[in-house]
Amino acid sequence: MTGPGWIRVDGERLVDASGRTVRLAGVGLGGWLNMENFITGYPGTESQQRKALRRALGPEGYQRFFDRFLTDFFAAEDAGHLASLGLNSVRVPFSYRHFEDDDRPFLLKPDGFGWLDRIVGLCADAGLHVILDLHAVPGYQNQNWHSDNPTHWAHFWTHRHFQDRVVHLWQAIADRYRDNPVVAGYNPVNEPADASGEVIGPFYDRLVRAVREVDDRHVLFLDGNRYSTDFAAFTEPYPNTVYTAHDYALPGIAAGSEYPGTTRGEYFDRAAVQRTFLRRTEFMRRTGTPIWIGEFGPVYTGEPERDASRLRLLADQLEIYREHGASWALWTYKDIGLQGLVYAAEQSPYRQRIAPVVAKKARLGSDSWGGVDREVRHILDPIEELFAREFPDFDPYPWGRRAWINLLVRNILLAEPLVGEFGRCFEGVDPDEAGRLAASFAFDACVRREPLAEVLRAHLA
Secondary structure, X not given: OOOOOOEEEEOOEEEEOOOOEEOOEEEEOOOXXXXXXXXXXXXXXXXXXXXXXXXXXXXXXXXXXXXXXXXXXXXXXXXXXXXXXXXXXXXXXXXHHHOOEOOXXXXXXXXXXXXXXXXXXXXXXXXXXXXXXXXXXXXXXXXXXXXXXXOOOOHHHHOHHHHHHHHHHHHHHHHHHOOOOOEEEEEOOOOOOOOOOOOHHHHHHXXXXXXXXXXXXXXXXXXXXXXXXXXXXXXXXXXOEEEXXXXXXXXXXXXXXXXXXXXXXXXXXXXXXXXXXXXXXXXXXXXXXOEEEEEOOOOOOOOHHHHHHHHHHHHHHHHXXXXXXXXXEEOOOEEOXXXXXXXXXXXXXXXXXXXXXXXXXXXXXXXXXXXXXXXXXXXXXXXXXXXXXHOOOOOXXXXXXXXXXXXXXXXXXXXXXXXXXXXXXXXXXXXXXXXXXXXXXXHHHEEEOHHHHHHHHHHHX
């Protein structure tokens, strides 16, 4: 296999085999081996969606849909497009469910490795590094949908059994790719959220030891606690390790925001964005270790003026990263139009079929990412007022009372019954049509977000 060569940590830099500085510039491949509701349009969690589609499509149609989806969502044309923009890496999120079933723990399935092998090969051919990212773990490492969590409890941190399974899986992955330089490294747990703050440090100690027993050459990319914003769990840096912050800027994700301008009572300009970056990367700068922004990026509204302000925000963030020598991975590569560098066309068969549910999701604000609560304030206002009156000191982890209420009401209570409606969109679809629907995500069928591509080209020129 050809492709990019080995990289390693050298002080505050990533370097190649000759000692030249390597700055990773890439995208996250969200929605592929770990699916997310805003990316491909379903409500709730990936597991809920898959059950609904299996009921509607039947075993054969379900298999045809996902075989085609996983093949077409990222192919040689996608890798070539990323390389043509000047990018050099892809962060590949995946769910443990591709490798292990809950009723047969520790028995690893070959299919997951096959999909990883495929993307490593495609990226090698395009000259792109791969960072392998375990995005959903057994027991859920955080409280949100992107860890396939149907609740608001992160049980991973309270059950040693779940932690044992993750260590076992990472030893198997490390053994498989230990001699492959196309894999830049391993990102073992995405956005952990250990509410106690007491388990994550010892768990990382154990995980690092276990991986290094098998593979001492690949870089480890470790997320901080509280969704990769809190690095208090770390003391002395591990060897050959990068600490990764996630750096979503509020004016890029909040409804009705302007940049520069005031968002939720706070004024944001380039200086404010830089202060946030410096706060989130304090540990890396203090310890002299490389900085990798594992996720960042605005969402887009379809309103030209507002989207132009968000592209300006993105350009400012990229400049700040360059000034500090930070590597980065933009979220996300492909979706149905909210954030992707490319996206399934609005008139595609898949998007047309799910359009009624997507519209209802938007009306009810059931997606956490990119969703708005405008039409459900009459539900939320009295609940928030009740909690403010009866539980004024209640400040639940990780983001406080208002976010906790939104999660329970919008993203769980209203999302779960929508899953059945999503499944019914596919009733009567035969296996051949199921494959054609999934093909809506093929590169040639997608729309390229050219203004976003131009910002990346200009930055990487």
